[in-house]
Amino acid sequence: MKFLEAHSPLIIVWLGALSTFAVYSILFSENRFYRFFEHVFLGAAAGLGVYITWSQVLKPMWWDKMTVEGLWYWVFALVLGSMFYFTYSKKHVWISRLIFGLFMGMAAGGLFREFAEIYMPQILKSMKPLAGSGMTVWDTLNVLVFYALLFTSMAYFFFSFDSKNRFLARSAAWGRWFLMIGFGAIFGATVMGRMTLFIGRFNFLVNEWLPAVGETWHYTAGKVLMLPAMAFIIFLLLRAIKRKRAEKVTEQ
Numbered sequence: 001m002k003f004l005e006a007h008s009p010l011i012i013v014w015l016g017a018l019s020t021f022a023v024y025s026i027l028f029s030e031n032r033f034y035r036f037f038e039h040v041f042l043g044a045a046a047g048l049g050v051y052i053t054w055s056q057v058l059k060p061m062w063w064d065k066m067t068v069e070g071l072w073y074w075v076f077a078l079v080l081g082s083m084f085y086f087t088y089s090k091k092h093v094w095i096s097r098l099i100f101g102l103f104m105g106m107a108a109g110g111l112f113r114e115f116a117e118i119y120m121p122q123i124l125k126s127m128k129p130l131a132g133s134g135m136t137v138w139d140t141l142n143v144l145v146f147y148a149l150l151f152t153s154m155a156y157f158f159f160s161f162d163s164k165n166r167f168l169a170r171s172a173a174w175g176r177w178f179l180m181i182g183f184g185a186i187f188g189a190t191v192m193g194r195m196t197l198f199i200g201r202f203n204f205l206v207n208e209w210l211p212a213v214g215e216t217w218h219y220t221a222g223k224v225l226m227l228p229a230m231a232f233i234i235f236l237l238l239r240a241i242k243r244k245r246a247e248k249v250t251e252q
Contacts (some may be wrong), residue, residue, distance in 0.1 A: 010212055016208075016209070017212075018037075019037055019040075019041075022036070022037035023038075029240040029241050030240060032236055032240075033233055033236045062078075083096055083099040084096055126150075128143050129143070130144065149178050151171070152172075152175035153178055155168060155172045155175050156172045156175030156176050157175075
């Protein structure tokens, strides 16, 4: 125990590095090293989800209200929650449909309210005047570009059918191009988000794991554990790559 307490930061860094290599090993091929850590992550996420559900939702919002505040009528929430599990009973499945219908109706009402309170003011504020006090030429140009993008994009959805009107057809075509540019920007932002995660992991390996490797090498136990572990990981990756190549040859 004293050894674990004294070297816990070093052990945590090594576990983080092994997890990183395991996740990125899928880029080479499907392998058991990746699948093991995948199951570890899923199990940890499931356990963390149960803990968060109890500590942040059920206990403060339900259990404490009955046991601490004395609000006994909150016990009926347990009855309503139990109705969900009747979906596994063929005979009493209608009970689960009642609670599902209730929550779906509440969710639909909440979405309509959210749209009216959040998105409608944004839509109304986006309709800006072309000229006014304090507006410069660039402000007017910005508003014109906004209206052009808005109406051409709407024209693509409303007039995407074959139209004899050349103006509507051209507007729909320009709207399609503008939408593709917007979707491309969203896709690029998604890729940049993935690259940010990769840069974070790469920074961790360079600035934290590599110094930890040098520190581990000073211990005899570190050498005994590190060399076989790295050899075993390389063996699994080479075996997975060899199996993938054999499958490609078999398919051909």
